[in-house]
Amino acid sequence: MSPKATSRLAADAAALYELEAQIGFVLRRSHQRHVSIFAECMADLSLTPQQFSALVKIQDEAAVSQNRLGRLTAMDPATILGVVQRLVQRGLVDRSPDPVDPRSTRLTLTTKGQALVTSAVPMAREATDRTLARLTPAERKDLLRLLSKLATGENE
């Protein structure tokens, strides 16, 4: 065993824990900054990233159940409930009972909701661009790839 390995054992216990170099801290900061930029870009439309995600996915699917929408947008049932309620309250989304499954709710975009998503997409693209502004195209691609490896799949 090298002297270096020996000293590492001793160092591990009381070793400096550099918070700023931990993936969790950097992920949280990066996400905070993006949310802040997104809010600026979307100020006129007053949409949070989660609300916008929900609108986009309802549009993609034309009609979705609430829980399925939650899975598509990575929100648990309790969270997506609140998001949908606020969108319904603003007249952007319609809720109607599912004709085949009485447990299920059918979510669709209203005309107003449809129009809002359409005008929101360019703003969301701007938020993406501003968030990634300091990275080269190659770096952006790398970052997306690496983060996707982190985000996808199970906890082990």
Add this chain to the structure above:
Amino acid sequence: MSPKATSRLAADAAALYELEAQIGFVLRRSHQRHVSIFAECMADLSLTPQQFSALVKIQDEAAVSQNRLGRLTAMDPATILGVVQRLVQRGLVDRSPDPVDPRSTRLTLTTKGQALVTSAVPMAREATDRTLARLTPAERKDLLRLLSKLATGENE
């Protein structure tokens, strides 16, 4: 102008907006997964990432004001207030008036808090490792570097 460029103009308006390929969505999902892993690793100690961050920084500084602690851990004054209150309530942190500036609060670790951080650091390291498990050492370094470029500095 090439035919391709022409079609791009038309495509941009109604172009497919792929939510799963947007940096914001992937950042949110990655962060969610890390928080979930962190909670598993820290289950015995019942510390959130933010609570743990605060304890580590109080230890680093020996004594800090609440607002400064918030800046060190990337939490705004309203947020750090709640985090600190919970730590004080659990007997992990002491609050005392700052001897020189009556506006300021002096935060220090209790003996119990000191002991808890010490035993929590290895668990936090495990959470980091499990979050990054699918990446090679080179990929981990790249990811940290790219995320740091996103997180640091101003919004423009």
Add this chain to the structure above:
DNA sequence: GTGGTACTGTTTGCATACAAATAGTAAGTC
């Protein structure tokens, strides 16, 4: 020393985020 500016901690209000528990229904097995 008076006044403006900046900083301390705090409160309120709103929007995620999720665990845990609930009621109701669907769909399978036997």
Add this chain to the structure above:
DNA sequence: GACTTACTATTTGTATGCAAACAGTACCAC
């Protein structure tokens, strides 16, 4: 058809996260 299992939406409770406004104090300029 009764039972089990799984899925629907919902409720409650706790913990961030931040904008906005607040009272109190420091500090600096003049």
